[in-house]
Amino acid sequence: MQWARSQWDRVGAVVLFVAGALAVLLGWLGVSRSAYSAESLPYIVSGGFFGLLAVAAGGVLWLSADLRDEWRKLDSIEQAWREQQ
Amino acid sequence: MTASLWGTRTRLVAGAGWAVGGLIVVLAWWGVSGEATVGHQFHWLALGAVGVLVCLAAGAAWLFAGMRAVGRRIRAVVPVPSDVRRPVRELRVVSEAAAVAADALVAAPGMRYFHRSSCTLARGKAVRPAERAEHLREGRAACGVCRPEGPAGVSAA
Helix, strand or coil, X not given: CHHHHHXXXXXXXXXXXXXXXXXXXXXXXXXXXXXXXXXXXXXXXXXXXXXXXXXXXXXXXXXXXXXXXXXXXXXXXXXXXXXXX | CCCCCCCHHHHHHHHXXXXXXXXXXXXXXXXXXXXXXXXXXXXXXXXXXXXXXXXXXXXXXXXXXXXXXXXXXXXXXCCCCCCCCCXXXXXXXCCHHHHHCCCCEEECCCCCEEEECCCHHHCCCCCEECCHHHHHHCCCEECCCCCCCCCCCCCCC
């Protein structure tokens, strides 16, 4: 639980990845069950576009977590540097 | 207190980008769902693609801003070798034993006196530590500057 709190961005990224994959899957199901093209296009937008956005948001969140890790490491390096001077 | 990784402006731009992009996609979905023919739906579909691109651009801007900030911080924190060359005037070999025992009695071969390792007269010389008896056996006398015969910390150096 504590890990999930400190790594909220990575947890959020995984949730978004799963949600995006689920949205794409549901969109595909909707399209495959549609008889007409006009009926399937809303599924492409809702499933495909929102799924893509969720996966992209998850990727951004995950990379942001990596950047935050680097930032924290630089914080500790700077602090150690100041203590030595 | 260190600066934040992402500034207020970056947060605003990225947040606005995602909000606008998301709204455009929602609008496209609403438009597509309301049209009966594929020909009319494609306009909304194109609008949805634009919304996705706006979101992706906002995400890319967010990540690039973060990477730039980390790069700037690395250049500021991690010392880099200077372009100015500073020639080394003197290289000195200091024995490990002398370095560990700061108050050891030291002398170099050929020296007439033995010194405390901290003595000015022993600095810069290839001295090695030895017991007092050994120094005396080799015919050395105690230095008159650092006075290794006296109590520790009392010297004329």
